[in-house]
Amino acid sequence: MRDNPWxxxxxxxxxxxxxxxxxxxxxxxxDPSLVYKTLLVSIDTKTLVVxxxxxxxxxxxxxxxxxxxxxxxxxxxxxxxxxxTGYLLGGISPIGQKRRMDTFVDRSAEALHRLFxxxxxxxxxxxxxxxxxxRATNARFYxxxx
Numbered sequence: 001m002r003d004n005p006w007x008x009x010x011x012x013x014x015x016x017x018x019x020x021x022x023x024x025x026x027x028x029x030x031d032p033s034l035v036y037k038t039l040l041v042s043i044d045t046k047t048l049v050v051x052x053x054x055x056x057x058x059x060x061x062x063x064x065x066x067x068x069x070x071x072x073x074x075x076x077x078x079x080x081x082x083x084x085t086g087y088l089l090g091g092i093s094p095i096g097q098k099r100r101m102d103t104f105v106d107r108s109a110e111a112l113h114r115l116f117x118x119x120x121x122x123x124x125x126x127x128x129x130x131x132x133x134x135r136a137t138n139a140r141f142y143x144x145x146x
Contacts, residue, residue, distance in 0.1 A: 032056040035116045035125065036109065038094045040081035043070035048084045050103040050137070052094050052117060057106070057145035067104050067142040093120040095136045103137040105130070106144040 032055045039051045039059055049068050053059050065073035078089050086098030094103055094117055109115055109130040117133065119126035133139060 033108065034112065034114070036106070038092045038118050040076040040084065040092065041073050042076045042080070043068045043073050045072075045074070048076055048080065048101050050094050050097075050101050051144055052103065052105040052109070052133070052139070053145050054106060054108060057108075059144055060146040063142065063144050063146070064104060067140070067144065068102060087118075087120055088122065091118060091120060091122040091124070093118045093126075094133065094139070095126075096120060100138070103139040104144060105133065105137075105139045105141050107141045108145070109133070110141050 035055045036052045037055050039053065041049050041051055041059075041061065041064055043049055043065055047068070047070070049064070051059050051064050061073040061075075065071060076084070081092060082088055084098065084101065085092050087093060094105075112130055114127050114129055115133070116125040116127050118124065128136075130141075134141070
């Protein structure tokens with residue numbers, strides 16, 4: 001299905017792309033519903049949380065705020081996202097962040113045998129099961145896309 005010389009499920013994409021997750025889906029030759037993007041969101045302007053959603057879908061900020069027990073959600077500023085995770089924008093992984101944040105994964109992932117998320121560097125994706133992602137991040141599954 002994919003031509004990957006690397007062990008451990010890592011797949012590399014051209015580093016000069018600006019749509020990292022979509023580019024990864026295209027280059028790996030996968031249905032975009034298997035590739036998930038990692039988004040950092042501020043809940044009630046005080047708490048950062050992680051949202052993991054399919055690349056072809058739009059995060060519902062209202063749904064995420066509700067899932068996180070807040071009233072309002074906004075996309076985190078670039079500097080705040082990078083400082084909070086230790087990753088550069090476009091390379092933010094839901095795994096291995098600088099400090100653990102509440103993580104919410106779109107419920108669509110539960111039906112998958114495997115999915116791909118950013119491995120912590122622009123253009124690098126890692127393949128894992130939704131259960132492994134949940135264990136690694138203490139994630140909760142919710143309906144997060146509109």
